[in-house]
Amino acid sequence: MTKAPEIVAKTLDSQPINISEKYYGNNLLILFYxxxxxxxxxxxxxxxYKAMQEFKGIEVIGIHSSFGRAITKEEIVEIFTSKELPFPIYLDEEHKAYDLYQCEGTPHWIIINKVGEMYRSFFGSQENTQTRLWYSLSELTQAD
Incomplete structure (x- = not known):
């Protein structure tokens, strides 16, 4: 496995955050969406959200990648029925992290292990991708 590229994004309050540093030492599931x-x-x-509940050894975050249209914190929160974020969501305003990880579209999933190595990368949300994602998360958490 190779070291995962460093991700720098912004919080929903427009504060810069180094995601790679913040989550180092944790298994991390990133959803680019x-x-x-x-x-x-x-x-x-x-x-x-289901992965966050089922796999206790995994931190889950979302990274909203923008493609020409700026988005507000309110617009992100608005899509959730509870009007609260179920997990941290960060902004990739110029889709730099998205490009760095060579995402194929949205949604794109990246799994990073505890030592900062990219474990798996998946594009999509259909049943086949869901199965591969679940298998990878199970495999990673059982290895701990």
Whole structure:
């Protein structure tokens, strides 16, 4: 495995954050998504929440990648029924982290292990991707 590229993004309050440093030492599931993507809001975000509940050894975060349209904190929070974030969400305003990880579209999943190595990368939210994601998360947490 290779060391995962460093991710610098912004909090929803526009504060810079080094995600790689903040989550180092934890298994991390990153969901790159976009509010305008129906596969993201309809399948991927609920799946990320389910993963957070099922795999206690995994930190889950979302990274909203923007492609030409700025988004507000209110717009991000608004898509959740509870009007509260189920897990931390960060902003990738110029899709730099998205590009760095060579994401194929949204939603795109990145799994990083505790020592900062990229463990797996998946594009999509359909059943096949969900199965591969679940298998990888199970495998990673059982290895701990």
């Amino acid at each position: 976009n509010n305008d993507c129906l596969g993201c809001t309809g399948r991927a975000l609920p799946l990320a």
